[in-house]
Amino acid sequence: MAINIKKVDRNVSMTFLERMYIPYMLHGMWVAIRHAAINMLGFFEEILAGKSKRQVMTLFYPEEYPDIPPAYRGKPTLVRRDDGLEACVACGLCEAACPPLCISIIGGERENGERYPVTYTLDGTRCIYCGFCEEVCPKEAIVMSDRFQGLCEYDREKMIYDKESLLVPREKLQKRLDTIRNKYFSEKRYR
């Protein structure tokens, strides 16, 4: 395949029209006016035919919610199994893999010998949402939800999440769990 060199046109000798400021200023203004006209039209169509017809790119944020793609990495959350307990077995892999070292776990055993995290603190002030914890967890216990609202607080203590505030029932995270199943389990990635 050919990678060839392309000389860039420096437009050294400006045509007479270019040397006169006005013509190309008007051409530039015409572009802006065309955008304005299309957007105004878009507003009227939006009133008649609903949001899809809106030309303007901005979103009315608090009223309208942006559509989040399945791969989105939001707040890390612990999956709560159907019997109400957490899926995490306190193996500490996420604690080891987390670059800014914001996860700290103290593990313990239940009577039936099942390991569980006595305390699981995730420091929200340090978390960089890189998704390593979700990537390394062998039990799919910690998952990046698609929540990005309300993550900042006025004082840092509130941003250090303990186990209870991290737990989210499995149904809510099902979409993300499917993406993980597609990401890390699928043949496409490995065989």
Added chain:
Amino acid sequence: MREEDKERGYDFHKASHTETMTINMGPSHPATHGTVKFFLTLDGETIEDIDVEIGYLHRAFEKECEAQKWNGVFPYTDRLDYTASVLNNVGYAMAAEKLIGIEVPERCKYLRTMISEMARMSGHYTNVGAGALELGALTAFIYFIEARELLWDLIESICGARLTHNYVRIGGLTNDLPDGFRENVKRVFAKNRKLWDDFDIMLTKNRIFLDRMRDTGGISQKDAIAWGFTGPCLRAAGVPYDVRRAQPYLMYDRMNFDIPVGSTGDNFDRYLVRMEEIKQSMSIVEQCLEQMPEGPINVDDARWRMPSKDDSSTKMEPLIFHFKQIIEGQSIPAGEAYQAVEGANGELGFYLVSNGGGKPWKCRVRPPSFALTSALPLLVKGSMLADLIPTFDMINLIGGECDR
């Protein structure tokens, strides 16, 4: 001080009792985006002397990497050239793979080529848009920000984040393309091409923009090479050096695209080179999407990739290996390797040294904008204060990449 004054021993300042004014165009000035400080001595409006001071965004990248595992370094590489973070990921991953001596499968190479070009587009949108913004063309800036917004939505649907992509791993990638990606790309690139034309109409032939950008901040070919210029600024000076063409890596030898080259090396050439590169990157992404074969996206050697979860959650040996790999890190054989990648601002080189352990012994980044900014006094001395702004923009100093 003009030359003929010097011969006659006539000092303009003493004769007319004026003196130069020193200004701190400090880190928190609108044009320096908070990462660099110019100590200017101004004679009226012309810059007599300029001392560039960087280091305001120094976050000890190398020290952090030496304490981090090989795969844990990726979130740090996102924050180098944060306008085009996947390019750093790809550079670091390829340097590590060169150190190990493995080759990623075809599909992964195509994916990496495509996402690198999308990141390059995002880097150029940010830079050229901010350059127009600082000259006053607000509407043109917003058009490129809109184009970047649409592009970021595309990248977000692949990597999961708009700015810090963290998408590439040693030996492959985190995930494959989401479904419905090709239609999105067609829709977004159609809109981006329209916005590109609008930006072009508003500025490229506008005499005000031409006068501001042309013949300011120019550099000759010889000086550009001597100062270590690479990337759009070197190509603007007329030297057709592009790592993708000189030493093709990934799938660039199978793409056909043009390398825009300027002639005089002033700001207008740099602007035109970057604008042309946006168009070329779009065509490369489309070519990648057509030629991309099906198949795995990770290398088949179990040592250099994350074991698939159905292995590590069912069989014992993969689980043990998974634990060992996460806690101790992948033990890359001892040695050193330098891999250069064409970043948004120039040649982005990664020099990795490994002593066989799980942590990098040294992870050096060759920052393209570091060399460009060191030549800023040469470009700007003697010109007007107002010329410093487009020159500083077109050099595109990214604090994260220059200060590391």
Added chain:
Amino acid sequence: MSEEKNSGQGGVSDVMARAKAVLGPMGVLIHTHCQHGDDTLVVQAEDILKVMEFLREDKSLRFDMMMDLTAVDYLGAEEMHPYLKPMKARFEVVYHLYSIEKNHRIRVKVPLTEESPFVDSITGIWVGADWFEREAWDLYGVVFRGHPNLKRILLYEEFEGHPLRKDYGKMKRQPLIGPVN
């Protein structure tokens, strides 16, 4: 002048052959190897200027661009290169050069001991090395003789010590300095 087995593709590239042919007899080469396809010369600190001058001016090499200059601290990993232990070298200044015409690269390394981390500055040959050398001084403490203004570039002047050295603790704290104006 020891020669390490070439990992990566076999055979000696013409750059390396030419370099060894000329520099070998001058007795400046300590070691050469070609790891993963990167040709590397290891040179004494005293005659770095001669070598660089040759690499730049030679007709068939023409290394007209200095891509990267950095230093590496081998404290505790001296076994990585055979020549480090005999010379009691701790630091290594690494230059990466590139030739635009000939489109080939080379890496030149200069081992330095801890007591005398001095090497001549190559700003005379490539003026772009100015900031790279200031950064190597700033983070590693390698002194470049003949550098126009060897000052700290990334850190503030009152910073004590050179942070990227292996014996500089990761959590080490610096003394607080008041506003300096």
Added chain:
Amino acid sequence: MDSIVSLITQPLVLELLITLVKIGFILGLTIGFFAPMLAWVERKQSAIMQDRVGANRAGVFGITVIGLLHSLADAIKLIFKEDFIPRGAERGLHTLAPVIAIIPSLVVFAVIPFGGQYTLWGHEVNLVIADLDVGLLYVFAIGSLATYGVVIAGWSSNNNWSLLGGLRASAQMFSYEVTMGLTVIGLVMFYQSLSLVDIVAKQENFWHWGIIWHFPAFVLFLGCAVAENKRVPFDAPEAEAELVAGYFTEYSGMKFVMFWTAEFLEMVSISGMCVALFLGGHHIPFVTQKFLLTAFGDLLGQDIGAVVVMLIGVGVFITKLVILLVLQMTIRWTMPRFRYDQIMKLGWKMILPLSLCWIFLVGVGILTGVMPRP
């Protein structure tokens, strides 16, 4: 009650009252209506042109009225902002500067006719505050006073950036007053009068409108006026990227509002001048005043008809004003900024010679009879 009526009907008091009403109308129109409206237009128009939505958040009980209340919110916010005077600044001059900057742009409206002459209930009413026969000279004289406000602001805020901004502003405003004056001499030769009221009166016939015969002068005048007002593309004195915010870097709160309003008022006064000189003031193309008066006179009776025609005249004047304002706003958003020395070169080496040639051409036109004598 009748003592008041008799007091009012005395000619002197009546004249005073009419002038007060006219001043009230002009102040209400410019400061009351146009300044906040222009703030809203600047936000909304730029937003629509840039594929954005613009201001739509400030609202009372949820009514946001497509962002109009943002100007109100601005005013309230800026009243409560801290009125900061930097250390080492000349306190007195620092506070005086915005006043000097705003007064000339207000006082210029005194000579701009926003309507014709009408006889209402036997009284001759001339819709201009001061019918000076040297109206044009008055405008340029007052216009040059604004330079002092800007220079004092730049020098007195003890900040390098604002000093640079002030210097740039003084050089630019001074040199563009000269060129602005020259571009208008062609018109003065054409209408043989300096009084704006006469010029507007002579433009009753559409073919004698200034823009028809003096289109180059119109373009040059508009360019110089925009430069005089330091609006993009001539806003080197307040260039955000280069000089942080130019001469009003150290201003906040009400003083900043005064500079801002001075800029908007000057935009309106420029448009007013353009309308009066080139676009035939309150006249509707191809419709003479007499025809209107007779038409509405029979319909609604003599006086009421005159009032209606007066209102139509004022309405036409305002629509032309708005058209020019929108044009200036579009220029504001689409043009990059000149470099400071390019502004000077443009002013002295391009517009000045062009306007001199234009004066020569008009002279030749008049002598050879090509140009009509309105």
